[in-house]
Amino acid sequence: MFARVIRLLRAPLGVGQLPAAKAAAVTIARSRRFTSGLTVEGLNPAVRKFVEENAKLLRPEQVYVCDGSQEENQSLLSKLQQDGRLTKLSKYENCYIARTTPEDTARVEKQTFVCSDKKEDAVPTPREGVESKLGNWKSPAEMDKELDAKFPGCMQGRTMFVIPFSMGPIGSPLSKMGIQLTDSEYVVASMRIMTRMGKRVLDELEKPGKDFVRCVHSVGYPLKPGQEDVPWPCNPKKIAVVQFPQRNEIKSYGSGYGGNSLLGKKCFALRIASTLAQKEGWLAEHMLILGLTSPEGKKKYIAAAFPSQCGKTNLAMITPSLPGWKAELVGDDIAWMWFDKDGRLRAINPEYGLFGVATGTNMQSNPNAMVTVNADTIYTNVALTSDGGVFWEGLEKEIAKDVKITSWLDQENWSADAGIGPAAHPNSRFCTPTRRCPNLDPKWEDPEGVPIDAILFGGRRPKTIPLVYETFSWQHGVFAGLCMRSEATAAAADHKGKKILLNDPFAMRPFFGYNMCKYMEHWHELEQRPGVKLPKIFHVNWFRVNPEGHFIWPGFGENCRVLDWVCRRCDGEDVGTETALGIIPKPGVINVEGLGPIDMEHLFDFSKAELTQEVEEMEAYFAEQLPGQLPPFILTQLQALKDRIAKMP
Numbered sequence: 001m002f003a004r005v006i007r008l009l010r011a012p013l014g015v016g017q018l019p020a021a022k023a024a025a026v027t028i029a030r031s032r033r034f035t036s037g038l039t040v041e042g043l044n045p046a047v048r049k050f051v052e053e054n055a056k057l058l059r060p061e062q063v064y065v066c067d068g069s070q071e072e073n074q075s076l077l078s079k080l081q082q083d084g085r086l087t088k089l090s091k092y093e094n095c096y097i098a099r100t101t102p103e104d105t106a107r108v109e110k111q112t113f114v115c116s117d118k119k120e121d122a123v124p125t126p127r128e129g130v131e132s133k134l135g136n137w138k139s140p141a142e143m144d145k146e147l148d149a150k151f152p153g154c155m156q157g158r159t160m161f162v163i164p165f166s167m168g169p170i171g172s173p174l175s176k177m178g179i180q181l182t183d184s185e186y187v188v189a190s191m192r193i194m195t196r197m198g199k200r201v202l203d204e205l206e207k208p209g210k211d212f213v214r215c216v217h218s219v220g221y222p223l224k225p226g227q228e229d230v231p232w233p234c235n236p237k238k239i240a241v242v243q244f245p246q247r248n249e250i251k252s253y254g255s256g257y258g259g260n261s262l263l264g265k266k267c268f269a270l271r272i273a274s275t276l277a278q279k280e281g282w283l284a285e286h287m288l289i290l291g292l293t294s295p296e297g298k299k300k301y302i303a304a305a306f307p308s309q310c311g312k313t314n315l316a317m318i319t320p321s322l323p324g325w326k327a328e329l330v331g332d333d334i335a336w337m338w339f340d341k342d343g344r345l346r347a348i349n350p351e352y353g354l355f356g357v358a359t360g361t362n363m364q365s366n367p368n369a370m371v372t373v374n375a376d377t378i379y380t381n382v383a384l385t386s387d388g389g390v391f392w393e394g395l396e397k398e399i400a401k402d403v404k405i406t407s408w409l410d411q412e413n414w415s416a417d418a419g420i421g422p423a424a425h426p427n428s429r430f431c432t433p434t435r436r437c438p439n440l441d442p443k444w445e446d447p448e449g450v451p452i453d454a455i456l457f458g459g460r461r462p463k464t465i466p467l468v469y470e471t472f473s474w475q476h477g478v479f480a481g482l483c484m485r486s487e488a489t490a491a492a493a494d495h496k497g498k499k500i501l502l503n504d505p506f507a508m509r510p511f512f513g514y515n516m517c518k519y520m521e522h523w524h525e526l527e528q529r530p531g532v533k534l535p536k537i538f539h540v541n542w543f544r545v546n547p548e549g550h551f552i553w554p555g556f557g558e559n560c561r562v563l564d565w566v567c568r569r570c571d572g573e574d575v576g577t578e579t580a581l582g583i584i585p586k587p588g589v590i591n592v593e594g595l596g597p598i599d600m601e602h603l604f605d606f607s608k609a610e611l612t613q614e615v616e617e618m619e620a621y622f623a624e625q626l627p628g629q630l631p632p633f634i635l636t637q638l639q640a641l642k643d644r645i646a647k648m649p
Helices: 020-030 045-058 070-082 140-148 185-194 199-205 264-280 312-316 367-372 474-482 516-528 556-570 608-625 632-646
Strands: 062-065 096-098 112-114 159-167 176-182 213-218 240-244 249-253 283-285 288-293 299-305 326-331 335-339 345-348 353-357 378-380 383-385 429-433 454-458 468-470 485-487 501-503 536-540 576-578 583-585
Touching: 045 062, 045 159, 045 176, 045 199, 045 213, 070 096, 070 185, 140 240, 159 185, 159 199, 159 264, 176 185, 176 199, 176 264, 185 264, 185 353, 185 378, 185 429, 213 264, 240 264, 249 264, 264 283, 264 335, 264 516, 283 516, 288 312, 288 556, 299 312, 299 556, 312 326, 312 353, 326 345, 353 367, 367 429, 454 474, 454 556, 468 556, 474 516, 474 536, 474 632, 501 608, 536 556, 608 632
Parallel strands: 062 159, 096 378, 112 240, 176 213, 213 249, 299 454, 454 536
Antiparallel strands: 159 176, 240 249, 283 335, 288 299, 288 326, 335 345, 353 429, 378 429, 468 536, 468 583, 485 501, 576 583
16 A cells, blocks of 8 residues: 555655665555555644644654555555565464564553643652552653654654554444554554554544544654664663643654554553543443353343453453353453443443453463454464464464474474473464454444443452452442452563562553542542442452462353352342452352362452451552542441451451
8 A cells, every 4th residue: 555655754854765675565565556545635634733743753754644444454464574574374364473572572661651730640649768559650841851852753764654543433422533653564554453443533533523642653763774674673772651641642662562552552542541531421441341141141241350461351252161151252451431321331342453462372261262363363472383373382282293383582493391481472462353253242343332230350369369259339349449469460571570469450550541549539439420320349360279379260261150140149149148358159159060179168268367468468558659648438448348357257
């Protein structure tokens, strides 16, 4: 589609031919004819102004407006192959593998900022001398100064792509639109999978009152005339991922990794969207959305918040082991929720694709995902097999013995016994269209969303927290969300390789777009609205271990046994018993038929001493991170928990 690349810039801004290393690829693309075209001149005034102002600042060689067509996508994929950034996988249909540099493999929390005029609008104030764990803030003026030293001229020698995209089904009352500018073809190809992208969005923006979030991304690797490019351009020492909520603006510099460069995802759909949600009276949450139908034909929808790499995608795409149960995917990562005219909480999935962790995914843990990723998928930092396929840790039983493996670091003849590290990066990813999922819910793109019957919180807790418990009330549920803790995962560069227990309130710790204390108050405010019908709130923990360190609960498809109990509680069945933490299943209620020996007593066991320690650690966390800032209803819930613990034998 480079036939439609338009030359917006004038000579002083860097007009010229692409570097010699790229000329052949561009010539090939330009030799093709296309029947439609978009130009900067044809954009609506607000979009055109945004594009032209940034073109003058960033000084790209060319500006290209994406229409989202298959024709365009194939040209981009061809160019990425010619430039050595993608390798086509012969074993699958239209699948590719990308490899980043070792320095650009995960989200960078320490370099991620929310910039509002007042610090207290963005982040809580920690105790003096304590580093905040709930977000980073700088004033817009200070951050503008820092970015002014990075962005000018950063796209020299590259094409600036204009990506019109929609988060949510086009036409949904809750959908929001964005325009992302990027100098990465990899980002364009990935955004086409992850969002509804192209001319339809530009047409929607022509309607009265429509606005868009302004997104600018650069790999931060400009090319001088004649300079040879690198396989994965990035600038890891200068990475910045910045949200300006008051401007509805996102800027990302220096990273090509999807979590930092696909700005429709966490940057827009959580950080910016959560601030919009607070203003407009809805919720933007780090949650999957799952439809569950019982053998009796009763259907319920569940939203669930887990930290990254804690099983969201596996649960969203679950294959139930219990006969007669049916599970259907609406979304695996992000939920936007609001109350309809009848007071029901409804949710849409703002994304269009799945950006899932590859490592650990297999036919046992997530067979639906394995079917989904066999076509139209971009893999990142996985291993390559000699038969033209992919490999990662977890697929050992699903690969032929005579197949050779080349690791993500290009180590040939890789083997687990060689002691040279994993075959795939622990945060390796697949980027694949949601529409390919075999258990897709028929209402996954319903513009009115789906009604939510239950909300689950959860994380990786090897001890203390039981397999499942129901909270006593909405306020208690919000308190349970605040108290979430989980072992750190490879999804964040700052914690990879470390087994530490992190507080992760609402699974939103890295994604809050505004002060978490105000976020809790926003959840509390929802309960005060007249006529609302609130879903029940539960907490789950698939990761309890025995004294030998082995998982007690089998997880994966067997988690439907826990969801069965959740649904029964939503129907008001008397199948629970009260404890200090909440309502847990009565003995024998969880269906474990066919599982073999399971230490159910251990899964629900917690002592007075353990819960006392849990509270002490939470209070220490509050004193460090939120001194004097907890909402009164949270203090009430904290005291109520302490009172219940005190009554334990």
